[in-house]
Each structure stands twice: as C-alpha cells, then as structure tokens.
Amino acid sequence: MEAQESSYYPPRARWYSPLWYRWLAFYHGLQSHLPSMPKEFALRHVLFSMLVPGYGFRVVGHPLTARVCLLAYGVLGLVFIVALGHGLANLAMGLMIGIHGSGVVAVTRLLDGGEGLFRRLALSLVFVLAMTAAVYLPLRNLMTQHVWLPLQTQKGVVVVNCLASLAQTSRGDMVAYEIGGASSYYSREHGSFVVREGFGLDRILAVAGDEVRFDAGGLWVSGERLSRGFNMPTQGAFVVPPGKVFVWPSLGRTGNAGPLLAAVPDAMLKIGLVDESRFRGVAFGHWFGRKQNLP
C-alpha cells in the first residue's frame, strides 16, 4: 500500500484524544441531567452566566443590562480593593455577589418559561450561597492571606503587603507579624498571663546581625541610640539571629499585672524577635493615594 496518504484518508486521533473523549462524555452526561431547555438554549449559556457576571441578561435579550452589570461589577471590584478593610468593601462585595447571582436568575427564567417563581428563587438562593462559599469567600481569604492584608488599628485600617519577604525589609519598616500560638502563655513563679492571639504592627528596630543593648535610657542598636519603648528591659544585650528582625511589640494591657510586670519584658522580647514563619508583610505607606495612618 502506498505510504503517501490519500486525500480521502480521515484525520486520526491524537495523543490527547482519550482526555477529549472523557470530557465529551462528561459534557453530554451533564447536559442530559439538566432540566429540559428550549432549543435556542445551550449549556454554554448556563456555564458562561455562572462565570461572567451579567451574561445571563444577554442570553435573555437584554444586552445593555448585561453591559451595565458587568461595568458595575468592575467598579465594585475596584471599590472593594480601594476600601479594603472598611465596611464599604464588604458592601461592595455583597453587591458584586448580588449582580453575579442576578445574571444566573435571569437565565433560569428560560428554563421553565417564567413560571415556578418559588423554584427559581430557591435555585438562585442556592446558587448565590454556593458561589459565596465556594468562590467569593475563598478568593477573599486567599487575597487577604497572601496578597493584601487589612489590619484594624487604633488609628484606622492599615493595608499590609503580604508579597514582601522578610529578607527585603530594613530598619524602620513597619511590619505586620503574628502573635499567638505557643508564645501566648507566659508564667512565672507566682502566676501567669496571656498574650491574646492576633497581629502586631510595629517598626523594625534591628535586623539580622545587629547588636541590641538595653539600658536605663533606652536601647542601642549597633551603636545607634533609639528611644525607650514601653516596658523595655533596662539591661541586657543580644545579637539579632539570622533570618529574624527585632521589633518592640506595642501591646495593650488589661488587668493589673502586679508582680508579673517584671515578666512582661521577657515575653515582649520573645514576641519581638520575628522570623519568616510569623512575618506577614510590610505596611504600605500609601494605599491608592490615601496616606495610611501608621502607628
């Protein structure tokens, strides 16, 4: 037989074809389980309306509404980011979810010819709740844990850049760090006190390799005099180990420490040596043109 293929020889399967067959079987199986849809309807409309906010309005014949919804969604997304940490951001996120859900509600109208209001409302509520739990909340948590972390301080919200690394910091940077876990409980011979879990936001006083020395007037960092902080020790010295930075935690106090007051500096020293595992980021000086009120 001739080696050269005839023009009537069909195209053959590729190496990825088995994966394609599995997707097609899943796609057709999914389509067969959905409620019966009008001829002009397609599964892709349902999928797109779930992915693209406002697309559902375009499917039901309101393209202008779809565009307005998409634009509003974008604006609200921007508001959410700019107002991160404030109540306005939560409101914006709620409205974004609402717009997204409205698009899907519009599409469900096609499924049963506009009847079955209760069924459509129930379906839409389920979708909105599922979307919130499965998409919006995880995305928000992902953003606040790994990109921008808003921290509530006494002077307002401060947004922290989580993408910065400890190695990139220097003296004077305002850094956020975790407090809590195993370092939360301190005890002395005649009692104990607890440091509540949370985040600290303080300036770096010394970086790895700096020599820190305390005296009655304050502290010395590699020969440079710095002012005394609240509850700082009056004596002692150490070198900041590699991979750590030194901050002096600005913690509030509830209750009367009494004889335990002497133990507080030790606890603060432990908390103040921040390593990579507790480091969360560096505070922005400005956030979208707004100067942040750093402590």
Add this chain to the structure above:
Amino acid sequence: MSRFSNLEFDGQSGNLEEVQPVVKDESYYLQEARQTFAAGQFERGLRWYSKVLEYNPNCAEAWTGQVRMLIELGEFHEAKVWADKALERLPTAPELLAAKAVALARLGDLKGALAFSDASMEEHGDLPYLWLARGDVMLARKERIADYCFDKMWMLAKGDWLYAWLAARVYAFHQMFTLALKHAQQAIACGPQQFTAWLQLGECQLAIGLTGPAQQSFNQVLQLEPRCEAAQRGLTQIEHQGVGRNARNWWRRLFLS
C-alpha cells in the same frame, strides 16, 4: 506457443486458459476492504476504502466503511468528524447516518445518536446495518429495546456470520459479555471457518472467566490463522493469569454477565 499447450488431461486437449491480470479498480479495492474488515484488520480496511474513494468519491459504502473502521478503532470523535464530511456529499445515505449515530452514541451524545438513527430508518429501514447501529445506540441509552433491534438485524441479515460477529463486538463494547458470547456462537455457527468469530468468542469467554473454553477458542483461531497476534496474546494472558484476574473474572461471572 507454450510447451504445455498440447498436454492432454483425461482425454481433454486444448490450450490452457491464460491467467487474467488483476484489474485494480474501485470494485477490487472495495472487495479488499470488505475482506480486511471481516478479518478484523481495520487499519488496512481504512486505507482500502480511501483507495475506493479515489476512484469514486461518491461511494457511500466506502465513506460508511471508513466511519465504521474509525469506530472499531476507538476513534469516535474522528469518526464523527469524518461522517460529517461524508454527509456533506451524501446527506441521505442511510448507512452513513446510522454510522454517525453510533459515533455519537460512543461519544455520549445520546440524543444526537437517537436522532441520527431515526433519520437513517426514515431513509431506508430494511438494511441490517441500520438495525445493528440502532441496537448499539439503544445499548448506550440502556434501553431494553436493544434486543429487538438485534433480532431485527438478524432477521434481515439472513444468516450472514458478519452481522452476528458485529453484534458480539457491540455487546462486548458495552461490557455485556454473556450476550456477546451468544452472538459470537451464532457467528461461528454461520461461519465456522472465520477466525475473527472464534477470536471474538475467545475474548468473551476470557472476559467472563471461562479460561478453558477461551484457550480452546484461541487455539482454534491459530489453526485458521496462525499469524493472529490477538489469539497469541490471549493465550499468553491465560498462562499468566494471577489471583487478581481470577477474582475479577469470578466477580464478572457472578454479577455482570
């Protein structure tokens, strides 16, 4: 003049008939394609049908044959694509419509498969392949009427072993090995010299766990076709059968057959 031209055989004398040269035209390649299909050589069948189409691009049997070869080779998406191309030329060819129905059914598009099967029936409802394809679609849809379709196919096939063999292959694809076994036995009854029928029988027996009969069937295949690699693989598989496979065969016999 040949020196053998005046030889006498049993009182007859005269010139020997001259050997006719083989004319490789459309009908030659079509015949070759049918034979390779019946021999289970689907790749070669695909190429022979391509040659047929070079002579006659409107040959419905060749287009249908190619689609069926692709289906037998497991390339369902390509079969659908090629069926669409063929239907552009021959939109009302009933066997082509039926072949596309099978391709769609194998891809999971059961609604489309039924639609094309219905269309093929509307064009011409008396061809055995149409009923074979419909039975395939009904099995994919898990409808009991599939049995009726295969019965109707058998009625129209008039004892042709090929259709019994194809029915066995369809049932085997859908993992219904006991019914596949029944049709394979029917194929052997109608065509005992066809090694592909014996091969199908052996594979069904092996799938159910009847290793003894399967071994006999594969040996029978090798008697008819000593170069059959599938039969040799089957015998090797039986020799190396482990505990796991035995357990699986027992499970199949008990619950799935």
